[in-house]
Every structure is written in structure tokens, then in C-alpha cells.
Amino acid sequence: xRSLARFSFxxxxxxxxxxxxxxxxxxxxxxxxxxxxRAPVLDHGLARAxxxxxxxxxxxxxxxxxxxxxxxxxxxxxxxxxxxAATLGAPVLVLVVGGLGGRALDDARAHVxxxxxxxxxxxxxxxxxxxxxxxxxxxxxxxxxxxxxAAALDLAARYPSRDVGVVIDTYHVWWDEKVxxxxxxxxxADRIAGYQVADWVTPLPEGVLLGRALPGAGHIEIxxxxxxxTAAGYTGPIEVEVFNADxxxxxxxxxxxxxxxxxxxxxxxxx
Amino acid sequence: xRSLARFSFxxxxxxxxxxxxxxxxxxxxxxxxxxxxRAPVLDHGLARAxxxxxxxxxxxxxxxxxxxxxxxxxxxxxxxxxxxAATLGAPVLVLVVGGLGGRALDDARAHVxxxxxxxxxxxxxxxxxxxxxxxxxxxxxxxxxxxxxAAALDLAARYPSRDVGVVIDTYHVWWDEKVxxxxxxxxxADRIAGYQVADWVTPLPEGVLLGRALPGAGHIEIxxxxxxxTAAGYTGPIEVEVFNADxxxxxxxxxxxxxxxxxxxxxxxxx
Numbered sequence: 001x002r003s004l005a006r007f008s009f010x011x012x013x014x015x016x017x018x019x020x021x022x023x024x025x026x027x028x029x030x031x032x033x034x035x036x037x038r039a040p041v042l043d044h045g046l047a048r049a050x051x052x053x054x055x056x057x058x059x060x061x062x063x064x065x066x067x068x069x070x071x072x073x074x075x076x077x078x079x080x081x082x083x084x085a086a087t088l089g090a091p092v093l094v095l096v097v098g099g100l101g102g103r104a105l106d107d108a109r110a111h112v113x114x115x116x117x118x119x120x121x122x123x124x125x126x127x128x129x130x131x132x133x134x135x136x137x138x139x140x141x142x143x144x145x146x147x148x149x150a151a152a153l154d155l156a157a158r159y160p161s162r163d164v165g166v167v168i169d170t171y172h173v174w175w176d177e178k179v180x181x182x183x184x185x186x187x188x189a190d191r192i193a194g195y196q197v198a199d200w201v202t203p204l205p206e207g208v209l210l211g212r213a214l215p216g217a218g219h220i221e222i223x224x225x226x227x228x229x230t231a232a233g234y235t236g237p238i239e240v241e242v243f244n245a246d247x248x249x250x251x252x253x254x255x256x257x258x259x260x261x262x263x264x265x266x267x268x269x270x271x
Numbered sequence: 272x273r274s275l276a277r278f279s280f281x282x283x284x285x286x287x288x289x290x291x292x293x294x295x296x297x298x299x300x301x302x303x304x305x306x307x308x309r310a311p312v313l314d315h316g317l318a319r320a321x322x323x324x325x326x327x328x329x330x331x332x333x334x335x336x337x338x339x340x341x342x343x344x345x346x347x348x349x350x351x352x353x354x355x356a357a358t359l360g361a362p363v364l365v366l367v368v369g370g371l372g373g374r375a376l377d378d379a380r381a382h383v384x385x386x387x388x389x390x391x392x393x394x395x396x397x398x399x400x401x402x403x404x405x406x407x408x409x410x411x412x413x414x415x416x417x418x419x420x421a422a423a424l425d426l427a428a429r430y431p432s433r434d435v436g437v438v439i440d441t442y443h444v445w446w447d448e449k450v451x452x453x454x455x456x457x458x459x460a461d462r463i464a465g466y467q468v469a470d471w472v473t474p475l476p477e478g479v480l481l482g483r484a485l486p487g488a489g490h491i492e493i494x495x496x497x498x499x500x501t502a503a504g505y506t507g508p509i510e511v512e513v514f515n516a517d518x519x520x521x522x523x524x525x526x527x528x529x530x531x532x533x534x535x536x537x538x539x540x541x542x
Contacts, residue, residue, distance in 0.1 A: 104492060105446075105492070109448070136408065137408045137409070137446035137447070138407065138475065138479070140445075141471055141472075141473050141489075141490045142473045142474075147447070148447075148448065174376070175376075175408035175411035175418045176418070177380070177419065177422050200412055201412075202412050202413045203413075203478040203479075204475070205477055206475070206476055206477045207474040208479060219371055219376075219412045221375060221376070
């Protein structure tokens, strides 16, 4: 029977829904877990947000996001992000590592490793696991130079698995002909720190950020991914995270209802 | 000294320039080679186009493009494309293999292999080499399910190298962390059938097709690619192929002049 047991509603799917209403809406819908974003959490107030979520009986599957190591203040900013994740009780801080930022590609990738070296002790002390998210290669220049699950695993392998893992997002990895063996490898090495789903539709919009779709509306065989990460040993939350400009114009409760329906029909295989 | 010896002007860079004027313009500018596209060639008349190019003293580096094995008439259409390449004296037919076309991704990829099996004997008989072009993963759903140079090489390896090679286009492969070893591997196996250059700029436009840039205007280290394919043993034409909606609004001779300037400054390393 399909259930919401592993479902987590990522806040970015209802980008304009105020945090308090989102928390109440999730609790009312029987959703037990949310993925939160730093900006709305800080807008609401970190301590207040943590209390609100806790009081509603929700857990926080991840905090999105640290990374962007191209920014001038990346070190302080990522230390703050780690502390915020700890305050929220989020076990995982998702890292979108940033694009070129004026560096040559090899140098930008090397800088990511340097940044991780610097951050891992702080994260370990805070009890937060860093999760490197490989980004679709179309974001290589401007959002994330870690373009494949293989590259993310290579980065993570330099640290204990409890400190650094990877996030597998169907939208970013679905084109990769090696993805199935990489998921198995990631699971065997205990590196799957998170699993997010969104579907791929074309044509892509200008800027290619806000054209993702709810599961089932596009081309990705999402149940196969759910089965693969589960078979690889990942039994944690399944976040639906959909950046979609049209979806964002709708009322939060409607988005949540459609997201739950999509999850039950197109994310969890027959259990 | 930098020269135009290896330069080939791909017709798509000046998409609205009539074939006859393009041929005359290239000859007048000292360009010895052009990459042609099927539609404008057929518009001009195949035999007339072949004669026009030959009479101008130009060689045809490649014909773009066959592939799109998702189309109902893919077999007949690709046989015609092979014959057209032979008529034009193009040694290479570039294959953009097509997207999902309603198939699951694995099935779409398997279908590409089946299509190649069917076409190779015809191509061999015509003396035309098929060149599989890996497409940037952002085109996986709708233009090409062969998303990496590794996958293209795996496909090509099933045939003699004189029959099937790969096209390396900087725009499609630049994000790949394995690209340098793959280029070396492709050269060692005598699989580099073509080398095309365009640069990557953001933001990507809607549809992500017409936002490529002339070499030097974007993020790709193009001279490094030229050196890599040359070091791998490829000494053939270097096609500049840039799909850019703004560029296309300009007069053909201006586009050619800027393309030549970009080539000399940002494609060929110091020789």
C-alpha cells in the first residue's frame, strides 16, 4: 500500500507559501516531514521556525541550501547554514556548490574540494551531514560545477560517510547512462544523504530554472529511481522539490494537494 | 602562425545566408571548407549545390545532419542523407540521434544502436562515415539521447572506425569531467570524425537551442579542446557552428568576418 510515510514536502515547491501556513498545511494533511530553505526560515526567524516546525510534530528532512562557494563570503555563510540546520534539527545540509565564478572549470572544481575540507570539521561538530548535490550539466557555468553523481561521490569519498554524502535528485541525474550503477555504488558506500524528485519537461524556459514538473508530468521514470535508491539501502525521506513558475502562482494548499497526489501516483512504486 | 588552414564555416552559423552567397563569401574570404545542412542544400538543389561548392574550390567538411531516429521515416530519410553527403563530397554525415520520441530512455538508446546497425552498410557503400554527436544532456528528452562522449564512443565501437566515428562539439561536452581522457581515447581508437566549436553563455534562452556564442564570448576553454583533439591525432577540419538568434539577424558577410576573427583568436592555439 502506498503511503506518505517517506514523503517530505520541499518548501521550494510552494515558494510563495508563508512558512507558518506551510507548516500548518503539512501537519493538517498528514505530512510528517518538510525540506526547508534558508531564506524563508530566516524571514520567519530561525528560532521561531524551529519551534513552529517542532510544535507541529514535523521533522525537517533537509535544509536547502549551502554551497555557492563562488561567493565572497562563502565560508561564513556556509558556517551559518550549518548552524541553522542544527537549530532546525535538519540532519542534512544540501550543498549546491556554485558555478565557475570567474575560475577555469578545473580550478572551480578544485575549489569545491578545498571548501569542503574547510567546512567538514564545523559540520561534524554541529552534527550536520553535508550533502553534495550534483547539478544537471546545464547549470555547470552558473549554479554547480559538480555535474555528475560520479563526481559528487568522488568528492564525498574523501571524508567519512557520516560527514559527507550526496543528494540524488531525479531532475539532475536522469540523463546519465551510468546512473543506475552509481546509485548502487552510492548506497553501498552509505553516501545517499537525500533523495529529491522532480520531473523533466520541455521546452525549457529562459534561464532553465523554473521549468520543472511534478512527478508524472514529464519524462523521468521516477518510480525506478525510488526503487533504485531504496534497493541501495536508502530508506530516508523522499522530498518532492519542484521549481515551477506556474505552480508557484497557485495557493499553497492546492500545490500541496497536487504534490501529494503526484507522489502517491508517480513516486512510490507499489509497496 | 595562426591560419585558416583547418577552419570550416558551418552553414548554421549564418542560418539565413543563401547557399550561393555563402559559398561565394567563403571563397572570397579565403575559407576552404564549409559544413553544410540538408535543408538549405535541398532548397538550392542538391546537384546544383554540389557543383557550386566544387566550382568555388571549397571542400565540404560535413553534412548536418542525419539521425532523429525517432521520426517515422527515419530509415528512408537517413539513407537519403547518406546519399546527399556522398553527392556533396562530404566525408562525414553528422548524426543527432533524436530524443525519447515516446520511448523509455533505455529503449530510446537501444533504438539508436539498432538504427546504426541498419544504416552502416548503406553508409559504407556510399563512402560516407557516420559521426555520432553526443548532445548536451539538456537535449536528452527532445534532441539526442546520446548524452556523453563515452556513450557515443561505446556506440561507435561496434563498427569499424572508418564507418562510424564521433563528433566532438565543445558546446555539448565541456561540462564532462572525463572529457580529456575520453578525447584521448577517441583519438587512439581513430574515432574522431569531426570537431565543432561553439561557446557557452548564460542565461540560456527558452528552448535552449539558439543561445550559443562565438568562440571567446563564453566560458569554454576552446583552445584547450583544439589542442586535445589535435594531440589525439585529429588533424581534420575545425567547424565553427554557432546557433544564435541574434547572430542570425546580421548580414552573412559580417557573421563570417566575426567568425573568422573569433576562430583566429579563440580556437586555434599558438601554432
